[in-house]
Amino acid sequence: xxxxxxxxxxxxxxxxxxxxxxxxxxxxxxxxxxxxxxxxxxxxxxxxxxxxxxxxxxxxxxxxxxxxxxxxxxxxxxxxxxxxxxxxxxxxxxxxxxxxxxxxxxxxxxxxxxxxxxxxxxxxxxxxxxxxxxxxxxxxxxxxxxxxxxxxxxxxxxxxxxxxxxxxxxxxxxxxxxxxxxxxxxxxxxxxxxxxxxxxxxxxxxxxxxxxxxxxxxxxxxxxxxxxxxxxxxxxxxxxxxxxxxxxxxxxxxxxxxxxxxxxxxxxxxxxxxxxxxxxxxxxxxxxxxxxxxxxxxxxxxxxx
Numbered sequence: 001x002x003x004x005x006x007x008x009x010x011x012x013x014x015x016x017x018x019x020x021x022x023x024x025x026x027x028x029x030x031x032x033x034x035x036x037x038x039x040x041x042x043x044x045x046x047x048x049x050x051x052x053x054x055x056x057x058x059x060x061x062x063x064x065x066x067x068x069x070x071x072x073x074x075x076x077x078x079x080x081x082x083x084x085x086x087x088x089x090x091x092x093x094x095x096x097x098x099x100x101x102x103x104x105x106x107x108x109x110x111x112x113x114x115x116x117x118x119x120x121x122x123x124x125x126x127x128x129x130x131x132x133x134x135x136x137x138x139x140x141x142x143x144x145x146x147x148x149x150x151x152x153x154x155x156x157x158x159x160x161x162x163x164x165x166x167x168x169x170x171x172x173x174x175x176x177x178x179x180x181x182x183x184x185x186x187x188x189x190x191x192x193x194x195x196x197x198x199x200x201x202x203x204x205x206x207x208x209x210x211x212x213x214x215x216x217x218x219x220x221x222x223x224x225x226x227x228x229x230x231x232x233x234x235x236x237x238x239x240x241x242x243x244x245x246x247x248x249x250x251x252x253x254x255x256x257x258x259x260x261x262x263x264x265x266x267x268x269x270x271x272x273x274x275x276x277x278x279x280x281x282x283x284x285x286x287x288x289x290x291x292x293x294x295x296x297x298x299x300x301x302x303x304x305x
Contacts, residue, residue, distance in 0.1 A: 010152055013152060014116060017116075017123075018112055018118070019112070021110070022112050024141065025109075025134060109131050114131055120279070121252065122142065130254050165294075214288045214291045222248065223241060225277065228240070232258075233258065239256055
């Protein structure tokens, strides 16, 4: 029951944070987009005016030149000559100004989906950094939100990883004991009777998991994550595995983040699945670290003794 309560508290906290940050930061984001739209329209208008002025200027020069030739030669041919280099420089200058401004500013970053991802990565200390608060209120609330949320997630992760480690150890012990009994029966299959007492005495309870098994489980989950995000985001398999490792280890460089193919209002199912998958990856990573720690402690105790 405690695990369920912690899970509900964490999920509710993330949902509240997502709604709160979206409402606060989306207003700034809308003003930013409005400024971008004005700048974009002004740039297009400048290109239009430069084009029109250049064309009129060249038309006047060409008209005077051709009319003079027509008067002198009485030639019926008429051509308008435009200086391409001058025209090209004008257009290049305006496009250069436009392209120097990040195209991402033209998009609304703060949707409910992106705000949920921001809240989740904030309290898990992953912190991709691809989306950040810009308003003073947003920055202040981010600090207090993290101050409360991080301890909640730490307690929840410890609780869930301990439970998962106990479940994993129990099933691992049962599988290994069954495998041991099967091998023992195969060795004694030529005998008339197998002593059940002998089997039970030789069986022993597993108190720690082999490092090879731990690394296999964690690697397998990372590879599955790599396939999933490579399929959703169009990344390579290596990039998907790299993203998964960086996320589950809470390094969070931010060079690869779930984009429009995953975190978008039109694909809310993918957004929820992405968050669940990332949280379970954090739990699994915490569990693996716990099992590795137990294995090392066991070996150190053997060495000391």
